[in-house]
Amino acid sequence: MSCTRQMSPCAGSRSSRSLAAVMLAAGIACAAALAGCAGVEPWERDLHARADMKADAHDAAIDDHIYFSKEASSGGRSFAGGGCGCN
């Protein structure tokens, strides 16, 4: 539970104006959140093994291509890439 609470700085930082400062703060907060997490035993990870606990790589690739074509940003989860004359 404590890990969930420590995670909130990551999600709450998007409204800040200075992006460099936000990235640094978010990185530090997330690192602190990760460092504070106790291990979960292998036999307790049954829920993590469910297919819906992983991103759908196929849909993610399609979405990346659509948004890369229509917006100035790309990547994040994976490579910003390119490979298309659409932007």
Add this chain to the structure above:
Amino acid sequence: MQLKRKPVGATLAAATCSLLGSLPAVAQEAKAWSVDSSLLYYGEDNGRVKDLSLMASIRRALDEDRSLSATLTVDSLTGATPNGAVPAGVPQTFTGPSGGGSYTVAPGAQPLDTTFLDTRVALAANWQQALGTAMRWNVGLSASHEYDYLHLGLNARLERDFNQRNTTVFLGAAYGQDEIKPVGGVPVGLSPMAGEIDDGTDRGRAGDDTKDVADILIGVTQVLTRRSLLEVAYSYGQSDGYLTDPYKILSVVDPVSGAPVASTEDGIDFQYLYEHRPDSRTKQSLFAEWRYAFDRDSLALNVRLMDDDWGVQSQTAEARYRWNINERSYLEPHLRWYSQGAADFYRTVLFEGDPLPAFATADYRLGDLDAYTIGAKYGRRTAHGEFSVRLEYYQQSATESPGAAVGALAGFDLTPDLKAVIVQFGYKFDF
């Protein structure tokens, strides 16, 4: 190097088969091949871009530690796309990209390039292999082709588990080399659009051009609790070369009346300049995703912050809730919100008499814009595989550059909203 390991893998597989000889053969072969395919329709309103895309991935697991995958994508694009010019109170005629055709836009209408038509074929292949019990690496190749664009790329990624596999650190790198071959050649940045010419001259164009794109990605996935997971990734990308859109232009208008300025070129009524962007761009982004497993359902939330040295800053937030209706079917509502600030050199128009800037674009994709996506995916498992259908609505609202709406331009919608529908049918199965 990998090929030399193959006999070892085959030996191991044979040994495994011997050990598991008493198990039914079906159980051992059930997941050797995986196929994931989709047919996508993306359609914008007002006769703008439509894309019909087929994507198919096939993965072959050679054993527990090694797999090879390949993905083929075919996109068929039609429709019209904004050329960057602004509406006017009179008809405007633009020269087609080849210099040998033209199209006319009605008074008050957003200038759309109706010559837009493309087919894209992309291929990617990826090899994944375990290195011991706690490390994995994969390496991939990518290539895509359009009649005016060629991409070739390499990528690699290394993952290492720590802390009883509660923590996974990953590091990736990608490099791509693209060749841009616009119809009629690459226009000189900020040079005037000439009239329709059929004499075969190069009209000051410079042939083809290239760009290189390099990315690195570093991140960590952490199991937080029995139910939750956090992934954080930082990426840095560097692009060098021809980063301008060869088909985009800017209108030159009177700074008081907002009316288009007469051209001094033969065969064209008004002044339009080809856009010009810097020849390098550095991007960085921070991505974080949190997943939570309920007893039956799950929730995924992610945010992304991006900035680049063109002055663009963006924020993205996404939420997906997976409602596992029963063992066979699910419904997954999806929300996405996106906001970006304009590039330093974005300007909706150029004013007559102003000094020519070093760089300028009127491409709305580099302007101030907000967008959202709302939709849902429904999936149903059968005895043979899983069908899915995804339906989404995407809307983008852009804002013109400050001070652009002078005179008559104040009466036009300089940045009309973009509305699009996304429909995707999917089918995946193992054999």
